Structure formats: C-alpha cells, structure tokens
Amino acid sequence: MRITHLIYREIAHRKLVFALGVAAITVAVASLVAEVSWLRLHDWRTDQILAAKSAETKAMMDRLEEDIRKITVRMGFNMVILPQGQTLEDLQSEERPPRFMPEEYADRLSTNQVATINHVLPALIQRLKWPEQQRKIILMGVKGEVWIQSASQKPILESIAAGQVVAGYELHQSLKLKAGQKIQFQGRELVVSKLLPERGNADDVTLWMNLGEMQALLDCKQRINAILALECNCSVDRLAKIRQEIGRLLPDTRVIEFASQAIARAEARNRAAEQASAALLQEREHRRKLRSEQEALAAILIPLVIVAAGAWIGLLMHGNARERRSEVGILRALGFKSSQVLLLFLGKAVLMGLVGSLLGYALGVGAAWLRAPAEPGVMRLLADPRLLGAVVLATPGLAVMMCWIPALLAARQDPATILGEV
C-alpha cells in the first residue's frame, strides 16, 4: 500500500469536505480563467473590429482616391507662371518694379507638353495711369491662346487684334464706353471691340489689348510677366511633380496654382482620411478603455475570490484536521513521522487543487465561450494550453499554501494527548 492510497481512501470517506474544497477552488479558478479568456476574447474582437474598420477605411479611401482622380482629371486645375520673385499682388501694384520673362516661355511650355494643359495664355499685366481719363487701370496685353489641347475645345480667351481693346465692366460703365467707340490711350487711337459683363474682381477695372501693342507701348518687346496655364487635366496628386517639371523647363519662374476646385477636393479628401484615421483611433481608444475597465474590475474581484476561496479551504482543512485528530494519533503510534502526516494533508490539498483547477479551467473557458461570438477559431483561442498548464501547476501550490498551517498543526499534535482523549 502506498500513502496515496491512504489519501484516496480518506477523500472517499469524507467526500463532502473534498467536494466543498474543490468547489471553492473551481469557483476561484473559473473566475480567473473566465476573466483571462474574456480579456483575450476582447483583444481578439478588438483586432477584428480594427482590422475591419481599417479595411473599410482603406476601401473608402481607395474609392475616394479613385473618384478624386477621375473628378480632378476632368475638372483640371489652374496655374499661373510668374517671373521668379513676383507675386500675384505685384502684377497689380505700381510700387513694385515689374519683372519679366521671355514671351518664348509660353511656346516652350506648350510645345513640351509638360502636362495635359488645355489652355496656355501669355500675358503682360501692369497697373498704370490712363492719362486721357485721369484714372488708374489694369492694362493687360494678351495674345490669345498659344496652345489648345484639343481642336474641339473652345478657346477661353480670344486674341485681340492690334488697335482694339476690351473694356472691363466698371471701366465701360463709368466711362460710358460703347462697343465700336474710339478712345485715346497714351496718344494712340484704339477701338473698343467688346464690353465685358460684371465679374466682381479686378477684371472689372481691366483694359485688354493686343500683347504686341502693349509691349510696344511699354517698351518691353518679346517680354511678358505671366503665363496662365488653365484647366490642367491631370490628377491633383501630380501637382508637385508638374510644378517641378515646369520649374526645370522655364528657369527663373515660379508656379502658383489658383482658383482650383481640385485643390479643395483634394483637401476634402485629406480631411476625410484624417477623420477616418481619427475614428479608427477613437475606436481603438474605446476598446482600450473597455479593457482597462474590465481589468480594473478583475483586479479587485479576482483577488477577493481567490482570498475567499483560500480562506474557505483553510477553514475546511482546519476542520478536517480537527476531525482527524484520533487518526493522526493512531498513525503517530504506528510510527508515522510528522512529515508523513503532513504529506497526508498536503497530498489531499494537491489533489483538491488539481481537480479544482481542471474543473475551474473547463468552467471558465465554458463561461467565456458562452459570451463569445459563434465564429470559427474562437474555441481554439479560448482553450489555451499555456493557461491550462499555468493553472494546473499553480493551483495545487496555492492549495498547499492554504492548507499548510492546519496540516502543520495536525502533524505536530502530541500523539499521547490525542490518544489520551480518545
């Protein structure tokens, strides 16, 4: 016979004590395992949600990207090419000395086809005094378009023949100009060929004339100070690259995009991306917060359950030791050493821990499984052999700790006293 046989027989004899101890351990282990499993399930669900949201966001952004690309290709965007160091405001200022670039740049731009630019318009713009009328105007010399992408396209700006001018709204209204009327400008006689409707911008105080005529008037032959590149049909994403290419093609110039809806759309797209990213972060934060709350609750509850279970087992074993006083006395009379008596009690605690840990693990995993979504792989996620191993190893150790004092007291009992009592 082995000492384990003695342990088994005693357990079979006092089933209730063993069952109550196992029940306490089962509850404690089940709480722990369920909590760990729930947290694992939470992490797994979080990964799933975030992955789904990421994929959804990516798909949405891809769709948006494609839409923007299509929209901006059709929509086009506008650029103005200025001499280096010049701003758009400088063009309408009298105070800044005018800067120029060769008129040939417009041809170079159109012939090199940097981008699918629909309209290339060289211009000379200057704010000056109209001496005959004693007022300041913006004089703009235009050549018409040097490049049109497609023959089917209608030119944005008609060329103005020498000797003719086009008057902006405010000018022709205030000066009571009529189409076909002859006017004097810096001693030249010119004919008003067209009156423009109100635009609500600087165009209303602008007088357009033939580029060559204006160059002659201002003594800047073959020079211009602006090229308008309108309706560039390419994805807005390529803007920076196009700007670089133009910079290389037209030295000492700068490129400014303006009045471009595509830019606004691109910004909207970026904002949408930022919002999607923020939503993802918010979801992640929400899930993290949920986990923290669950952890905080577990940090209080689980130790409480474990301590309560430990105290319960300690009490049970104390009662068991008292109940077995005569048995201890007999065994000591038979020659059992204290260590052997201790082993009887601790062996029982180990068995209690083993059975309780296995039952508790199964119960904890089962409880977590009930809360888990019915998806493949969930059981594999919950049934973690490492957790099982840790629980099965640690629980008997903890049970031994809880039983140690009652077992030690039992083992150290004076057999003579016990046998004298019974």
Added chain:
Amino acid sequence: MLEIDSIAKEYAGPAGPVPVLREFSLRAGPGEMLAIQGPSGCGKTTLLLAAGGMLRPDQGAVRIQGRDLYAMDSGQRAGIRARLAGFVFQQFHLLPYLTVLDNVLAAGLAGSGAGLQNRALELIERFGLAHRRNHVPAQLSTGERQRTALARALLNQPPLILADEPTGNLDSENGAQVLEFLRRFAADGGTVVLATHEPEVARYASRIIPLKSLTAHSVPSHL
C-alpha cells in the same frame, strides 16, 4: 528489551501538578509478558505511552534494545516505534475508512519491509479475519476489530508489544482469544507489556507489576 529507569510524570491540574508516576523502573526481556495492573487513572496508559516513545517523562530514561528513546528526536523515535514496538489499544483505533487488509498494511507505511502484503494476509488468516479482509471497521464485531488491531501491531514484526487494556471492550471469549495471541507472541520470544485493571487478564502474564493511583511503586531494578 525494554528498560524504564526511574521515570516520573506529572500533569498540570486545576489545583496544581498531579503526579502520576514517580521513580518508576522496570525491565522486560524477550519471552516475557508483563502485566501492569492497577485501577483506572493510576498511570498505566501514561506508562505505556512513555514506554512507546510518545510521552516524554519529566525525568528518567526509557530504552528499547539499549537505545534511549528520549535522547532521540521525534522522527527517530517514530522510526523506533515503527520497527520495534507494536501498540494495541482498548478502543482498537482502526482507521474507519480502510478495510481490514488496508488497516493492517497501514503500519507498513511507517516501517520499511518487503513482502508486507503477504505478511498482512498471513496475519489476517492467522487471526481468523480472512473472510473480513475487505470489510471496514464499522462492519466488524468488536473482537474482529481488536484482532485486526493486533494483526496491525504485528505487521512490522516488532520485538515489543505495548497493549493498553486490550480486552477492555471485548467479551470474555474474544478477550481470552486476544490474550492467548499475546501469550503466544511472548512465548515465541517477543516482549509484551500489558496494562490492565482486571486481575483475570493479569493472570496471563509471566509477571505482574501493580501500580497504585497517584504513587508508583518502586520496582526493584533487578526485575
């Protein structure tokens, strides 16, 4: 075999210490069956517990086969008990959850020996318990319980048996049977120290040592 030299023992009582044994000595050799006879409370059980190494006397020495029990630690004394002394009690003191066979074999867990299973079966057979070997104590008669306790005491083949009122709970027939077993054990070279208050029981002994309440008789050392 067993030497008890001038031991004394007193217990704490509500009105002060109560002396139970005073300057008590005895020697028991192989083949002897000694009966310690006296009324209840005179210290017979105390004497047997002290002789078995389970109750340290206030003074004096106890030796089994020349080894001073109380010069040893409790583990060593437990070892001596397991190998050299068998106990038989009035209340039998069987483990309630073990069968007859397991109760007998339980003594083997304390000692170390080969062939314990066979020896246990032999003892069970010898004590007429073969048909009861798989029964638990609650299913046995009092005589069967005491015979089981006797078989358990003999499992490790100890040279000394300490029996405390072994027939106290038995009818005369079963009592006689147990005493006869003890006498045979002594006749085979063993030593039996038997505590009893019954003169009829004491008559089975080769020597009777009377023990009076509160004062122990000094027994001549040559005995």
